[in-house]
Amino acid sequence: MKLTSETLAHLPETILTSPYDRQKVTAGIAHLSVGNFHRAHQAVYTDRALALPGQENWGIVGIGLMDVPSEVQKAEALQAQSGLYTLRECPAGRPDVVRVVKSLVEYIHAPADRAAALKRLTDPAIRIVTMTITEGGYYMDEAGHFMTDHPAIAADLKRDVPESVFGLLTEALRLRREAGVNAFTILSCDNVPSNGEIARRAVLSFARLKDDELADWISRNVAFPSCMVDRITPAVGPADIERLNRESGIEDRAPLFCEDFIQWVVEDKFPEGRPAWENVGVLFTDNVEPYEQVKLRMLNASHSMLALPAVLMGYRFVSEAMEDENLFRLLQQFLGFDSEPQLNAPPGMSLPEYGALLLQRFRNKAVSDQLLRIASDSTSKLPVFVRPTAETVVQDNGDMRRIAFLLACYCTYLGGFDDKGTEFPVTEPRLSKEDRALAGSSDPAKALDMSVFAGWGLTDNPEFVRLFVEMRISLQDRRTAETLVDVISPR
Structure with a gap:
């Protein structure tokens, strides 16, 4: 059975749907960059909300941003299916649940029709714009300043119809202001600390390059709430599509799967x-x-702490790597000794219990994520996820072995070969040629001068530098598994 609006009423009884009339739903939310995570997370919460009385004006119009073949294929698939797709939720040790998510009521691929995307954002019915543009998509340098001289931003400032996220948002807000239409709220759903403030800084920085008065109007009228999102959602390849469709009995061109855990604050x-x-x-x-x-x-x-050494050891899936007792102990030690002692738990949360739950989630074979996906763009991820913990550990002269090991693994990972000699793709779009040269220098310590580590204070601690060099040499001479044994051994 093909998944279409016409077949929606004839789905097998095993497929769940939220109980609302989709024909009555109109879009009140625009989402920029409709990846798998958005479709498994924010779209699911909205799908639930649409089943409540008086919520029919909160459907989602998705706006794809990237002009690449995979995004074109996704746009064609979702447009052909009127935004419908199947989501398989996979709990550990219990039967999977398959549902059709109905909240995405429209889809526009901006590179195919940028004017249409802009027009949709100026519609008074759109009152919230959410976005998942990845950690590196905010054009922030290591000091937290918007990179006004970035080629993508410089080019966008010259265009009548913008192409970047922040150009699109700024132009839409300008048109709404001119038409006397209220501003929309901008909600970042990316894994970025204080993501609301970062989104605000990026939008205002771009707007100020265009028009000071417009920037002032945006500052007064646009809200930028912060949020925290959580759900493990693996990438979906051709084999996954075939498997998911075979198991559901539905011919879906854009299925996805995820864990059953979900959280949004x-x-x-x-x-x-x-x-x-x-x-x-x-x-x-x-x-x-x-x-x-x-x-x-x-x-x-922890995902980074696992993925980088695990890829070097030849593993390709999270649950597979979690069966390696030494990698499991590495994560236990990192959480218990490095991360948890530095954090203040929110009300009602036990950090040790949260850490134990994380390890349990990572072991879920039904949603075993791809390690190469997690390791990708580590140049953007490490400063966001690891730097705060690393800075404190290094400044306090704590046990720096785990941090030194992780950063050494990152440098080795950039070479693109695991310990078995198998080549793997390295996806690091924000790594410069200069940084690649530093990572490949004959002097292992030179890698600490890479821009990814700028401001961490690593080179201020001679003991850390010694450990880092020692780890890099060990990874080269003794490989990752043997080096890991030393890292997790008692001091």
């Missing part, structure tokens, strides 16, 4: 209104930061 600043997300599991708070810090510095940092 949001700062409640929505002057133009919002869905009743609080009635479907979203936690609203005046202070997202404690939740955000726990998630970034425990879950995301």
